[in-house]
Amino acid sequence: MNPIQKLEKEHVKKIKMIVFDVDGVLVPRGTRIKQVGNTTILETKTIEKKQIEQIKELNKKNFLINISSGRGLYMLQEMFREVLPFVSLTYENGSATWHKGKIYQHVNSFGYMKDIFPKLRRVRSSNIKGFEPKEFIITIHCTKRVKEIEKIIRGERKLYTVWNGEAYDVGIKKYQTKAVGLRQIMKIFKLEKKNIMAIGDNHNDYELLREAGIAISADKSRLKGKFYVPLNGKFLPADTLMQKILSLI
Numbered sequence: 001m002n003p004i005q006k007l008e009k010e011h012v013k014k015i016k017m018i019v020f021d022v023d024g025v026l027v028p029r030g031t032r033i034k035q036v037g038n039t040t041i042l043e044t045k046t047i048e049k050k051q052i053e054q055i056k057e058l059n060k061k062n063f064l065i066n067i068s069s070g071r072g073l074y075m076l077q078e079m080f081r082e083v084l085p086f087v088s089l090t091y092e093n094g095s096a097t098w099h100k101g102k103i104y105q106h107v108n109s110f111g112y113m114k115d116i117f118p119k120l121r122r123v124r125s126s127n128i129k130g131f132e133p134k135e136f137i138i139t140i141h142c143t144k145r146v147k148e149i150e151k152i153i154r155g156e157r158k159l160y161t162v163w164n165g166e167a168y169d170v171g172i173k174k175y176q177t178k179a180v181g182l183r184q185i186m187k188i189f190k191l192e193k194k195n196i197m198a199i200g201d202n203h204n205d206y207e208l209l210r211e212a213g214i215a216i217s218a219d220k221s222r223l224k225g226k227f228y229v230p231l232n233g234k235f236l237p238a239d240t241l242m243q244k245i246l247s248l249i
């Protein structure tokens with residue numbers, strides 16, 4: 001892996017779309033959630049003015065911008081309200097994509113999730129903070145790992161769970177990853193692998209980065225890429241990357 005300073009104009013020549021992970025990349029890591037009975041309190045983070053300007057600038061230079069997150073659409077729309085005309089939103093780990101008000105559903109997980117959800121809801125642990133509202137995947141925020149959750153998912157042959165340090169995402173093996181979402185948007189925008197640059201910081205970005213022509217790791221302890229940016233540098237990883245690209249083009 002090379003530090004991002006080594007990125008040159010030559011590398012970016014064929015890139016038409018840049019795919020950004022959200023948490024840890026465009027906004028700091030961490031989700032504040034609290035659930036008591038049927039009441040859920042969930043904090044919305046918004047992106048900084050500077051990132052809004054950078055995204056607009058990249059768009060002016062003819063880059064397509066795709067935001068790919070494990071979060072739900074309602075939340076991403078809130079976070080990216082000011083740049084919605086310039087981006088597509090791929091949400092819930094590749095399950096669907098929003099673009100200019102149109103929704104493309106990539107995965108139908110209903111049959112896989114309907115029986116598992118009540119089982120997970122019954123798990124009692126003081127480490128569970130709450131279930132983040134989602135349509136296609138299940139996300140359970142916890143203060144630390146919960147053995148019972150992992151045991152339930154291990155018993156489900158077709159499902160995976162990823163612990164990212166603050167939550168479990170539960171999805172369908174191979175069919176519900178950010179890479180599946182990326183392959184679908186590549187079809188929608190008629191792009192090839194060599195046209196894609198992607199940046200991510202966590203385990204749910206593993207398949208996404210493998211699917212990109214140029215992969216950028218925002219946490220080299222968790223992910224490999226052609227280049228890396230520091231996770232806890234002076235700027236957010238997406239900021240560092242966008243500064244670099246804008247300085248080349």
Ligand SMILES: [Mg+2]
Pocket residue numbers: 021022023024025200201202
């Ligand atoms: Mg992330």
